[in-house]
Amino acid sequence: MPKARLIINPISGTRNKAGLDRMVLDVLSQLGWEVEVAYTKGHGDATRLALSAIEKGCDTVIAAGGDGTINETAAALCGTGVILGILPCGSGNGLARHLGIPVDLKEGLKVIIENHAMEIDYATVNDCKFFCTCGVGFDAAVSAAFAKKKTRGKLTYIQSTFQTYASYEPEHYTIMANGKTLTEKAFLVAVCNASQYGNNAYIAPSASINDGLLDVTIIHAGNTLSTALVGVDMLTGFIERNMLIHTFRTDNIIIERERKGASHVDGEPMEMDRRLSIRCHHNGLKVFTPTVVHPFRPILTPVSAMFNDFRIAVNNLFQK
Numbered sequence: 001m002p003k004a005r006l007i008i009n010p011i012s013g014t015r016n017k018a019g020l021d022r023m024v025l026d027v028l029s030q031l032g033w034e035v036e037v038a039y040t041k042g043h044g045d046a047t048r049l050a051l052s053a054i055e056k057g058c059d060t061v062i063a064a065g066g067d068g069t070i071n072e073t074a075a076a077l078c079g080t081g082v083i084l085g086i087l088p089c090g091s092g093n094g095l096a097r098h099l100g101i102p103v104d105l106k107e108g109l110k111v112i113i114e115n116h117a118m119e120i121d122y123a124t125v126n127d128c129k130f131f132c133t134c135g136v137g138f139d140a141a142v143s144a145a146f147a148k149k150k151t152r153g154k155l156t157y158i159q160s161t162f163q164t165y166a167s168y169e170p171e172h173y174t175i176m177a178n179g180k181t182l183t184e185k186a187f188l189v190a191v192c193n194a195s196q197y198g199n200n201a202y203i204a205p206s207a208s209i210n211d212g213l214l215d216v217t218i219i220h221a222g223n224t225l226s227t228a229l230v231g232v233d234m235l236t237g238f239i240e241r242n243m244l245i246h247t248f249r250t251d252n253i254i255i256e257r258e259r260k261g262a263s264h265v266d267g268e269p270m271e272m273d274r275r276l277s278i279r280c281h282h283n284g285l286k287v288f289t290p291t292v293v294h295p296f297r298p299i300l301t302p303v304s305a306m307f308n309d310f311r312i313a314v315n316n317l318f319q320k
């Protein structure tokens with residue numbers, strides 16, 4: 001009989017989570033699963049709850065939250081063979097979206113029931129694990145601004161992005177990878193295991209999550225208009241063609257900046273050393289994924305994801 005722990009972050013995203021525990025328990029117990037539910041109370045709790053689930057002999061840990069909750073849960077599961085289930089309840093849900101896990105929770109639960117587990121890569125930045133993206137520069141500044149807000153969700157991300165953009169100054173970085181060294185002033189440097197930050201913002205649309213490689217996207221410093229156009233290309237899936245972009249793949253990279261400071265790890269802001277050492281760990285995590293995932297197509301994939309989000313937002317509005 002499958003034994004699982006469901007970890008719910010009650011403050012993630014904007015979705016009402018009342019009844020989520022009951023819905024999951026009803027469906028999985030009917031199928032013979034033994035499931036217990038735990039709620040996070042603050043930062044780091046999901047890791048502690050996942051570690052104790054492993055000690056109790058769970059073969060699956062289901063995380064209901066955003067990328068921060070998924071990160072904390074998955075960090076405990078790497079290399080254990082215990083399978084991660086994802087119920088996307090966050091503000092961005094970058095990893096779930098990359099994996100094709102529906103943001104609709106009933107549909108997301110169906111993915112877990114299908115019992116199709118896949119091995120995916122994860123990465124470390126100075127010993128801190130990440131599964132989706134990590135970065136320095138503008139994206140780290142947006143994460144820090146978002147974390148200070150009293151509200152969560154997509155609209156708060158948009159507000160944080162515009163507010164940060166108004167006063168942001170690009171910095172100098174030295175980037176070492178694949179035997180080459182680049183030194184430049186950049187708007188941001190993103191190191192991506194998955195294709196998007198979340199909310200269908202495709203920073204590395206061609207990224208594969210199980211190729212043993214990280215996709216690095218450097219956005220050069222440009223003027224106000226050219227940088228704003230990068231944002232448009234990111235949302236439509238054409239970022240790789242943008243003139244301000246330099247991309248490459250590597251399994252390890254060192255980024256040095258002028259001083260220690262802000263970075264983000266799966267969207268969570270973090271103060272880090274001036275030198276970031278980032279490495280990919282091939283197939284280190286098992287996760288339930290859909291059996292069929294449609295390949296990424298510029299415009300088509302972002303537009304259909306946007307309509308889907310709108311449909312779910314309207315449904316959730318009526319459920320509240």
Ligand SMILES: Nc1ncnc2c1ncn2[C@@H]1O[C@H](COP(=O)(O)OP(=O)(O)OP(=O)(O)O)[C@@H](O)[C@H]1O
Nearest residue numbers: 012013040041043065066067068069090091092093
């Ligand atoms: N009960 C709680 N109260 C306050 N913070 C919590 C609680 N439980 C967990 N947290 C913290 O909430 C933060 C945000 O969670 P999470 O990233 O899952 O949601 P989100 O930011 O809304 O979504 P996304 O990361 O997809 O944008 C995490 O840093 C987590 O440690």
